[in-house]
Amino acid sequence: MGSRERRHVPVRCVIVGGVVPALALVLWATVSAAEGQPYEDVKRQYIAAVDAVCEEASRQSDLREEPPANLREEVDELHRASESMTGTIAAIEAIAPPSGDVARVRERFFVPARALTASLRELSGSAEAALRAGREGEAKKAVERSLASDENEKALRSFAAEYGFRACAGE
Numbered sequence: 001m002g003s004r005e006r007r008h009v010p011v012r013c014v015i016v017g018g019v020v021p022a023l024a025l026v027l028w029a030t031v032s033a034a035e036g037q038p039y040e041d042v043k044r045q046y047i048a049a050v051d052a053v054c055e056e057a058s059r060q061s062d063l064r065e066e067p068p069a070n071l072r073e074e075v076d077e078l079h080r081a082s083e084s085m086t087g088t089i090a091a092i093e094a095i096a097p098p099s100g101d102v103a104r105v106r107e108r109f110f111v112p113a114r115a116l117t118a119s120l121r122e123l124s125g126s127a128e129a130a131l132r133a134g135r136e137g138e139a140k141k142a143v144e145r146s147l148a149s150d151e152n153e154k155a156l157r158s159f160a161a162e163y164g165f166r167a168c169a170g171e
Contacts, residue, residue, distance in 0.1 A: 039098055039100060042098040043097075043098045043101070043164070046095065046096075046097050046098055046101075047163070047164045047165055049095045050092050050095055050165060050168055051165055051166050051167040051168060052167075053088060053091050053092050053095070053168075054088070054092075054165070054167035054168040055167045057084065057088045058167060060084075061084070071131065071136055071139060071140060071143070072131065074127075074140075074143045075124075075127045075128055075131050075139055075142075075143060078120070078123065078124045078127055078142070078143055078146050079124045079127075079128065081120060081124075081146070082117070082120040082121045082123075082124040085113075085116070085117045085120055086117050086121070089110070089113045089114065089117055092113075092168075093110060101163075105163070108155065108159040108163075109156060109159050109160065109163070112151075112152040112153070112155040112156040112159075113152075113156050115152040116150070116152040116153050116156060119146075119150065119152065120146055123142045123143075123145055123146045124142075124146070126138070126139075126142045127139045127142035127143055127146075130142060157169055157170055
């Protein structure tokens with residue numbers, strides 16, 4: 001997934017149209033059909049399906065070659081990242097984890113992911129409002145805070161790597 005220098009982080013990426021949600025639906029059907037299989041097979045299919053969503057989101061994010069040139073573009077990028085992460089997490093939530101992992105995935109992946117998404121939405125709104133009001137310093141601080149790693153992002157990435165995700169863990 002994109003680098004921080006380009007104002008991109010793995011799950012904070014641009015989703016074009018309905019590509020990722022449509023991909024999630026197809027992958028959900030595949031994983032759901034696999035529920036009668038052994039746990040390791042279902043888990044492997046779940047990981048592949050979720051990583052496919054993250055990989056597609058990353059590809060869409062990487063379509064933007066130039067970093068933001070000014071504060072207005074940085075605020076716009078933060079808004080896109082916030083919307084994108086919301087869509088990516090929703091697409092991943094549509095894919096059912098192995099039945100024995102539902103609670104663990106919910107608590108250790110989706111809870112921090114939702115908190116991170118909410119934080120991005122709040123920072124995006126703050127940056128946009130500050131910029132509209134002519135408070136450029138405040139807008140810049142909101143953008144900078146959005147780029148700093150936080151505890152939710154660390155928890156999300158840690159669990160993703162531990163569980164076996166590659167793309168969603170930032171690898």
